[in-house]
Amino acid sequence: MNSSTTQKIDIQKVSTSRIGDVDFDNLTFGSTFSDHMFECDYKDGEWQNPTIKPYGPLTISPAAKVFHYGQAVFEGMKAFKDEDGKVWLFRPEENFNRINRSSKRMAIPEFPKDIFFEALTTLVKMDKDWVKPGLGNSLYIRPFVMATQVGVSASPSTEYKFMILMSPAQAYYTGDVKVVIAEHYSRSANGGVGAAKAAGNYGAQFFPTNLAREKGFQQVIWTDASDHKYLEEAGTMNVFFRVNDTLLTAPISDRILDGVTRKSVIAIAKRDNINVEERPVLVSEIVEAAKNGSLKEIFGAGTAAVISPVSAFSYKETVYELEMQKNGFATRFKNELMNIQYNRSEDPFGWRFEVV
Template identity: 90%
Template structure:
């Protein structure tokens, strides 16, 4: 399916940088883009013309299949600058493998590994000034693929565009979040595309999340679509529950994203001899644990916020509060992960990837 012929990466540099116009102390997540982007088209059965070029608009037919059939997948990753000015990625091979896994589920041709890594590292090198030092600062990287064939018949596209955009992101603390456990709406079906970072999975969450927000909750903890008995994901993150000193999280399935932060948290926990149970976690056991005081923490895990502690959850119109744990698992894993990402600690698992 992939072309194995290595294609030469074409690099077209921007005439001037927009970096001077950016206030790095007041960034809105995901809304400012760096000077360059990567673009590569799939046509006639192969990925061709990999190009780094100045960030700018696309010219695309309104009949392109991405607009009509949501045949699109993406990834989220970050580049970090350490105090010596070296730039690092975090487990980029995981993102590469996952975008191809997502693509396969969405009938999109896989992208070649050599082009992915060359494009990724060259793009970060060219826009290295956009990666700022300081714990929590990063350059958010968004690889994505979209169906570009023109046609409004519901069948897989024969043409695609693979792109990488980059957006500077700030260290931020949004506060602990209040979440609502889903009792009516759901995120994904058995045999569906929940395990893929398919574009449509995210748009489908906006309406139920808006309803939760109107009630004062920032996110939804999704449950299984069949009976809403088991806890699955929190908003766009994986979710962990600490009951006494045991860490619980739903197992990977075709409904649940195989999160890089999720698997990193599990690795850190196991290294520290914390018992981790990857198994279906029922709403009833968590409610019970909340009632009897055994539920110590809930937190989301994902690339954007790293770890996001939950301060309260709602179920059957009852709100269960959780005490903030300054020295809890959430804050500890967040610090350990960020220290590894920013090259401030050892890297026992070999997760860091040096770009320059």
């Protein structure tokens, strides 16, 4: 499939911004969107008509293949504003590369890098007033692709729409997060699409997560599909376990998402000479560590939440409480990541990307 295009972006600006109608102190994550959005269509073997236009609804056939066969992938990114009003992205090339890996796995044509970055930076610059300064404030960016060919035959679509939406955001999780270790349901399986940010991965999580919430837990720590012996991800995040002063996390595979925050945490930990083990993590070893006191922390890592500490987990109807660490690894990594993202500290890794 050809992923090239020679067309420039057509820009259509709103006549009046909606920003004055938004209460930025009371945002519900992912429900308010900025003035503009980007869209580009794949037809006749090429990406064409890249356009930035006012945010609004789409007209799409009910027979579009995305509704019938789930050909859709997405990404999650953020823009941050520093104290001088400069706007920054965090490792955007990682998101670009991953959405194309996800697309390839779902038989969707890859998107051109030049158009992706031109659209992304132009869109953020146009709606930069929607990026509010202050730690915890950001502009959440959602690139996604969906199959738009009309027809219900079970075959890959020949037409697609690539879009970017942006939504002002505050902190994703507030308060303690309690999780259930899955004993029956799984997020993904060997040879599946767990490593892709495919829309169906997340839809399949909702039912078991609802069951967990009925019991007073916010999320599920997923286990392997074969025997439910190994810990893999937590909700929509990669998950880390601190046993004494060693950091454990599941290795990347076709079941595990290659998280940008995950790899950033690992890079910081290794730089600071923290022992990191990327290996299969047994449920039994974490339960035993909780019993003998060597389990110090569990935390999720992802774009939306950044770092989300876990205060308790349940396994086989037994709840294990964790003493929250005031200056633990979770706090340390979150502070360091956010200081880089908001241009409050040096960026020794070269992760910041200024939108100019």
